Amino acid sequence: MNEQVKAARDIITGYKGRPLRIMEVCGTHTHEIFRLGIRKLVPEGIDIISGPGCPVCVTAVGFIDEAIWLALEKGCTVCTFGDLIKVPGTEMSLAGARAKGAKVRPVYSPLDAVELAKDNPGEQVVFLAVGFETTTPSACLAVKKAQELGLENFSVLTANKTMPNAYNALVGSADAFIYPGHVNAITGNGACKRLCEEKGVSGVVAGFTASELVTALAVCIRLLEKGEPFFRNCYPRVVRDEGNPAAIKLMDEVMEPCDSEWRGLGLIPMSGMKLRESYAACDSRIKYDMPLITGKPNPACRCGDVLQGKCKPSDCKVFGKVCTPLHPVGACMVSDEGACAAYYQYSGLV
Amino acid sequence: MCVGLSARVVSVKDQTAIIDAGGAKREISSGVMEDLEPGDYVMVHAGVAIAKITESDEEEAVDVMEDLL
Numbered sequence: 001m002n003e004q005v006k007a008a009r010d011i012i013t014g015y016k017g018r019p020l021r022i023m024e025v026c027g028t029h030t031h032e033i034f035r036l037g038i039r040k041l042v043p044e045g046i047d048i049i050s051g052p053g054c055p056v057c058v059t060a061v062g063f064i065d066e067a068i069w070l071a072l073e074k075g076c077t078v079c080t081f082g083d084l085i086k087v088p089g090t091e092m093s094l095a096g097a098r099a100k101g102a103k104v105r106p107v108y109s110p111l112d113a114v115e116l117a118k119d120n121p122g123e124q125v126v127f128l129a130v131g132f133e134t135t136t137p138s139a140c141l142a143v144k145k146a147q148e149l150g151l152e153n154f155s156v157l158t159a160n161k162t163m164p165n166a167y168n169a170l171v172g173s174a175d176a177f178i179y180p181g182h183v184n185a186i187t188g189n190g191a192c193k194r195l196c197e198e199k200g201v202s203g204v205v206a207g208f209t210a211s212e213l214v215t216a217l218a219v220c221i222r223l224l225e226k227g228e229p230f231f232r233n234c235y236p237r238v239v240r241d242e243g244n245p246a247a248i249k250l251m252d253e254v255m256e257p258c259d260s261e262w263r264g265l266g267l268i269p270m271s272g273m274k275l276r277e278s279y280a281a282c283d284s285r286i287k288y289d290m291p292l293i294t295g296k297p298n299p300a301c302r303c304g305d306v307l308q309g310k311c312k313p314s315d316c317k318v319f320g321k322v323c324t325p326l327h328p329v330g331a332c333m334v335s336d337e338g339a340c341a342a343y344y345q346y347s348g349l350v
Numbered sequence: 351m352c353v354g355l356s357a358r359v360v361s362v363k364d365q366t367a368i369i370d371a372g373g374a375k376r377e378i379s380s381g382v383m384e385d386l387e388p389g390d391y392v393m394v395h396a397g398v399a400i401a402k403i404t405e406s407d408e409e410e411a412v413d414v415m416e417d418l419l
Contacts, residue, residue: 004415109397138396185401209407234414237405247382
């Protein structure tokens, strides 16, 4: 550990000021802060709360129902990031659908789903495109590649989301945000700077190693002590102010903004991404003339409150009892990035 | 799904790169990266290189903490 990181650690452990609420927006931050023991450094006056930055966790129940409809009613092969498979839909998860004969395939990349479609022309392959700006470029590349290859058996079911309007919905829920480093690696820092300048929202961009998280948290605490709104990029080795212009251009070419339903936050206008009309042939909803499917979340689950920092996972009545990683009730207990899964695994409460 | 993988670029050709992540090699897309060269370090998400990594996290900490100490 170098001198700067030791100094950062001392800033955190020595804090004796007013109570602070700091929200780590990103689900991977939630897990790494627990896993690396950083929560144990934080004194009582600082509350670290989790935000809505786990894409699996904010994916609406209805999206899972749509995917199951494609798999069971239309016989599609559903390719997905593995985290989604156990997320409960209204009646079942994709794992439950697989038990009923649905073809559900976990993939590492949407480009792997394109390869699957190319190698299996007799199968109709659907990729479940969830995620924020970090993963949306990979879905766009997959759509473009499928079109270049002339594949007629590949489509995507989109639930991609964008962070800026979610930040707006979260204004006031914390004294400062720890922004997701890899979202900003794509988008750049403009939206976070505007939030600071126009709405006085403070935050830092953080990386994911122990030294990055400790230094970002220390910077956040020290600047909160000064009392002025701030934005600071604490992950400059990956995040540039301008982001990744090629990825931004690609997303703009393939997708366009749309309203989007967030689990817990409700409908946030223009916070989602859908395929542009020129790529409609790859849009599963259009291709299969999908009816309107709206899911019904389990009323016992408080994932929605957890995602807004209104309660901790341990405040939910089903946490650790009915709802466990093996038998999750809510999405936050499913994903490795979910706050409930992190609390279950690391907090020592269960 | 959002966990990034840092890796060294082994080769680049036609918007495709071979990366080495702690000894494991994999083909990824370099379709949203400009000027990627063998030897560069990149952050990879869902099979796509999204950003170059320019320094170590400890070097970064020196820069980040500079005006706070």
